[in-house]
Amino acid sequence: MTYTYKTSGTCSSNIELEVEDDIVKEVSFWGGCNGNLQGISRLVKGMPVQAVIERLEGVRCGGRPTSCPDQLCKALHEMGF
Numbered sequence: 001m002t003y004t005y006k007t008s009g010t011c012s013s014n015i016e017l018e019v020e021d022d023i024v025k026e027v028s029f030w031g032g033c034n035g036n037l038q039g040i041s042r043l044v045k046g047m048p049v050q051a052v053i054e055r056l057e058g059v060r061c062g063g064r065p066t067s068c069p070d071q072l073c074k075a076l077h078e079m080g081f
Contacts, residue, residue, distance in 0.1 A: 001018070001079065003079050005078060007071040010061065011033065014030040014031075019079060019081075022081070023047070024046065024048075
């Protein structure tokens with residue numbers, strides 16, 4: 001399943017992700033800190049969705065109540081995980 005999620009409270013504006021059989025296949029962030037987000041995308045590729053959520057949910061960016069990794073988890077929840 002391919003999905004595009006509109007982020008909130010982060011420098012990135014959208015997250016495109018593909019999940020098959022509860023495994024993250026691809027993740028792309030629009031905008032934000034390019035190097036960090038490429039790193040996150042590469043690290044979660046091939047991981048089970050639940051492992052991504054367990055590791056990244058609740059991560060904050062500076063004084064913000066969310067972050068790009070946290071928004072990725074929100075996108076996965078919105079997809080039904």
